[in-house]
Amino acid sequence: MVALETLINTLNTFVKKVNENMTLKKILKGWSKLMVVKTKDPETVATLKIEKGSVVDVKLEDTPNADITLSANADVINDIFTGKANPSRLYLDGTLKVFASQKDQMVLDSIVDIVWK
Amino acid sequence: MPQLKKALHMRTLVSASAGIALASSDFPALIKAASQVGGWAIVFVIIGAGLVTGLVALSFAELAGMYPTAAGVRVYTKKAFGDTPSLTITIFYVFFSIIIASAETYIFSAVLHALSPALSARLWVLIFLIVAIVMNILGVEIAGALQDILTYVMFAGIIGLSVYAIFSSRFSVASVPFAPSGIGGFGTAVATAIFVYTGFEWTTPLAEEVASGKSVLSYSLPISVGLLTVTFALFAYATMGILPLSQAVHSPIPHLIFGQTLAGKTGLYIMAGISFLATMTSFNAGVMGNSRLLYALAREGSFPKFMSKLHPKYFTPWIALLIVFSIIAVFSVTIAYHPKAFLVPILVAASIETLMYAIISFSVISLRYREKDTARIFRVKGGIIVPLFTGLVFLLLTVGILASSSKYVALLFVSGFILSYLYAKYVVPRLEH
Numbered sequence: 342m343v344a345l346e347t348l349i350n351t352l353n354t355f356v357k358k359v360n361e362n363m364t365l366k367k368i369l370k371g372w373s374k375l376m377v378v379k380t381k382d383p384e385t386v387a388t389l390k391i392e393k394g395s396v397v398d399v400k401l402e403d404t405p406n407a408d409i410t411l412s413a414n415a416d417v418i419n420d421i422f423t424g425k426a427n428p429s430r431l432y433l434d435g436t437l438k439v440f441a442s443q444k445d446q447m448v449l450d451s452i453v454d455i456v457w458k
Numbered sequence: 459m460p461q462l463k464k465a466l467h468m469r470t471l472v473s474a475s476a477g478i479a480l481a482s483s484d485f486p487a488l489i490k491a492a493s494q495v496g497g498w499a500i501v502f503v504i505i506g507a508g509l510v511t512g513l514v515a516l517s518f519a520e521l522a523g524m525y526p527t528a529a530g531v532r533v534y535t536k537k538a539f540g541d542t543p544s545l546t547i548t549i550f551y552v553f554f555s556i557i558i559a560s561a562e563t564y565i566f567s568a569v570l571h572a573l574s575p576a577l578s579a580r581l582w583v584l585i586f587l588i589v590a591i592v593m594n595i596l597g598v599e600i601a602g603a604l605q606d607i608l609t610y611v612m613f614a615g616i617i618g619l620s621v622y623a624i625f626s627s628r629f630s631v632a633s634v635p636f637a638p639s640g641i642g643g644f645g646t647a648v649a650t651a652i653f654v655y656t657g658f659e660w661t662t663p664l665a666e667e668v669a670s671g672k673s674v675l676s677y678s679l680p681i682s683v684g685l686l687t688v689t690f691a692l693f694a695y696a697t698m699g700i701l702p703l704s705q706a707v708h709s710p711i712p713h714l715i716f717g718q719t720l721a722g723k724t725g726l727y728i729m730a731g732i733s734f735l736a737t738m739t740s741f742n743a744g745v746m747g748n749s750r751l752l753y754a755l756a757r758e759g760s761f762p763k764f765m766s767k768l769h770p771k772y773f774t775p776w777i778a779l780l781i782v783f784s785i786i787a788v789f790s791v792t793i794a795y796h797p798k799a800f801l802v803p804i805l806v807a808a809s810i811e812t813l814m815y816a817i818i819s820f821s822v823i824s825l826r827y828r829e830k831d832t833a834r835i836f837r838v839k840g841g842i843i844v845p846l847f848t849g850l851v852f853l854l855l856t857v858g859i860l861a862s863s864s865k866y867v868a869l870l871f872v873s874g875f876i877l878s879y880l881y882a883k884y885v886v887p888r889l890e891h
Binding site: 368427429430432433434435438439440443444447448450451454 | 525526527529532533536537597746750753754755757758759768770771773774775
């Protein structure tokens, strides 16, 4: 089981990597979304506010009707955000649930792909 | 602050599901089913097909509620039967989608050729595919509200024209027999008629966009099957009373013949307009969903990595799209060179779809034991009786289509399945290593 503190650190590290990545900044310049990450075991929820491709705010709270909602066990989310796991494989397994439009799912997938290239 | 997304409504889910299913290729499939039963029992054929499809809709509803994912077939079958059988089924499903898209491309090109005979159907196939590929790479999708309007206009058009036909002076079923082909013909016709429902289940990915009120999706599937049943039953009955079957059965555009016979040029253009909307609402959703499934499989490692390339501006899987479109082009141009064979892809697709529906029903049964603790938003009542009955009926329907159709249908079905299995068994492990 992943500790809550580890999970928050992972998320913050990932956010830093996204914000520092110039390729992402360029291709996501028109992308502004609210993304919620929900985990079980331990139960946590975080809302990421993304504006023009940069994560401008992270809050440990839920946002109803967000554009994107990711949900999985905490260790799965931790593995995705540390680049240890292939999110597509987990998604096709049904281990990772993604509530978002098809296009936003593609954008998310390419963010993970570019960050961990 | 970005605008908050609203949950999808029942109206939009029903219109998306029924809109994807209603395609231009449904009309020749319907007339083929009518010719198999031989008379106006086609109305009962459609009701029968609608009832069994309604039962499989319940299975889809249970599975979509358990696993809200765009890669539905892959997830359900992997959980139910394991990796290799699941990959075989998924690849076979991709093959099925390409076959349907090829049939739709040819039929709609035949519609365009009927309106503008100066250009051959072959040329229309190429023009249509070029426009479609550009739209898909740009990621052009019909927005929810517009999709709603277009779909309900399309259904209102078909129902309105059918009712007009039934009450017109031209309508007569007095000389039309009921079911001269007997019970055997009835069963084969039901199997063929399943084709007209193809794609209703493709809204299960929308479960991902219905983060709140998820049960709405589960109930929308049987409702859309009901809407399709009423629409097609009315249209088939109207056609039987307006046209001799012999005049429509060998044509890829029986709906245009129906429109023209009923109301001259006006009827022709109305049916052509409906055909345009039908192709628009079904083709793009099918191809887009299919290319995204290929993309996800490539990202997973089951297909070569180059197929997971995304367009840097539009975020569409352009390599997967080009591959899908190339195969569609080969199939649809081949049909255009052999126009008498236009029913072959429709019957292949119908046979694969009935098999898929059987597999989905058996997946529900398997998951009742393997994943009994997984939360279900919707559960088919009556234990495993309904999915078991549905699975067996669809298996019989698959056998019925293959046994009663030309050898090319069985050949494509069997070769598609064997190639899918060989790829899943021998190629995928190498790619993964």
